[in-house]
Amino acid sequence: MMTGFKTHKSDMHFSFFFVISTLSLCVQSYQGLRIKSLEERILHLEKMIQQNCACEKERKITHGKVLMGETLIKANLNKRVKRTTGLQQIKRNSYMCAFSSILSKDLPNTGRTQTIVFDHVITNTGNAYNRHTGIFHAPSNGIFAFSWTMNSEKINGHFELMHNSKIITAISTELTNLEIGTTSATMVLQLKRNDVVFIRTDHIYGKTNIVSNVLMRSSFSGWQIF
Structure with missing residues (x-):
């Protein structure tokens, strides 16, 4: 009887250890998957941030070029208007x-x-x-x-x-x-x-x-x- 009880108790200890080990492995596996998923999401976010930064930089450069182009166009138009007005005034003065x-x-x-x-x-x-x-x-x-x-x-x-x-x-x-x-x-x-x-x-x-x-x-x- 005592031998049977000891064997049964030993089996219970083994089963409990097996369950604990299994749960620990599951937890570790789950944590590993979560960490990998988080790392992938972080990498994805970093890429998105880099892309957004590049787009913003390009947008600023493009906006600057547009502003510069508009400024040059306005300057050229003003020069043409002044030149035309001056010529008209000279022509008008020469005929008046x-x-x-x-x-x-x-x-x-x-x-x-x-x-x-x-x-x-x-x-x-x-x-x-x-x-x-x-x-x-x-x-x-x-x-x-x-x-x-x-x-x-x-x-x-x-x-x-x-x-x-x-x-x-x-x-x-x-x-x-x-x-x-x-x-x-x-x-x-x-x-x-x-x-x-x-x-x-x-x-x-x-x-x-x-x-x-x-x-x-x-x-x-x-x-x-x-």
Whole structure:
């Protein structure tokens, strides 16, 4: 009986040791698998972080290149705009003109269609007005304004504004009971380059006595609007 009990007790000890050993191996195996899984996840995360860092670095480089490109484009555009504006301004300044001229003395006994030569120039920016002929030459295409004042004595004066060979308008001095009459007008014309504008006596009556002295000047002015 005692021998049987000892054998049974020894078997129980062996079984318990076997179970403990098995559980220990299982735990170690499970821990090893968990550690390996964690290591793999850590490696995967490290790769993702490296990839994200590389992408972020590339994005920053690309963004910097884009910004640099935009800056260069803007700079080039600004240069072109300034250059174009400067050229336009130079061109505009080279074409812009204005003049104002008066008769330096009386002009009696005029004939028909006689060009009035306003010989004393006050202003002639652009040199488009010729004081020797009384004719304005348009330096460029554009819109121009013209203003003129005429004085006549004893005989009513009739005067025409000419655009090339075309009569644009006519004005007259009405003396009535006065010995001297005066009249003036302003016109805006669209001209082409080399068009001419001038004042002349009318083509019907023509004859008059134009007055221009220190008390009242006959004058002719013009300027480019744009």
